[in-house]
Ligand code: SF4
């Protein structure tokens with residue numbers, strides 16, 4: 148993946164393009180089969196747009212998305228259906244908004260099977276029942292409606308629908324953010340079990356650093372549409388290199404071990420700049436405690452500064 152997604156800003160009655168929101172302005176990563184890559188960042192950093200672009204709900208403005216070696220960046224919908232739509236599925240934050248309230252769980256979960264012509268008649272019903280049980284629900288729920296279920300159960304329904312086609316990859320966008328902490332843990336355990344069983348690859352997008360730490364193998368940190376840092380989970384959390392990652396992590400309460408230095412909370416100055424008008428040079432320079440004049444001029448390259456640890460910052 149090496150993509151940009153810019154949205155035009157329309158203005159005036161002629162709706163002329165007045166500029167672009169650089170929602171995703173350069174993320175470059177390779178997701179390995181069977182891994183969980185976490186993507187963190189504040190709301191508005193472009194992580195959802197990145198997920199939606201990868202799954203080709205959006206067409207990228209620049210760059211490339213390779214899936215199993217195939218360039219899917221500009222495939223038409225008819226072609227997408229054959230590859231991407233079947234193999235990469237998404238789980239959204241609000242399962243209630245993404246589940247049709249007038250449809251039974253059976254028809255909700257069968258829908259992707261209809262579209263992709265998978266399974267027939269009785270076999271399809273059996274498959275739905277099996278999926279309901281796989282996600283910890285009861286096969287007898289097949290004729291019931293989404294409103295009869297709790298938030299956590301609805302997220303299980305969303306997951307059943309996402310895995311109905313045996314996808315290779317699932318992109319979860321804030322999939323547990325609306326749930327209570329105890330329910331979050333159950334859903335994460337479910338995702339982990341399903342990953343083991345079906346060898347799924349996950350991209351887990353969230354603003355919640357603790358949740359991402361729990362589920363991910365590697366973690367990428369985004370700011371204003373750019374990837375700032377990417378590393379194995381343990382190096383990222385124990386040795387964050389980018390000043391933005393350091394600030395984000397300093398806000399997460401950690402249990403202190405005896406003798407460990409207290410982590411000072413780093414409070415970022417200023418507001419998140421508009422992605423329609425991002426700062427020149429390093430996009431983080433307006434808020435970075437370590438910024439120098441070089442940071443205002445040159446865009447730092449995203450480079451590997453230690454084994455498997457990438458960072459975009461002039462300090463390295
Ligand atoms: Fe801060 Fe400069 Fe590094 Fe950007 S490049 S994060 S402004 S030190």
Ligand code: MG
Nearest residue numbers: 190191194195
């Ligand atoms: Mg989002």
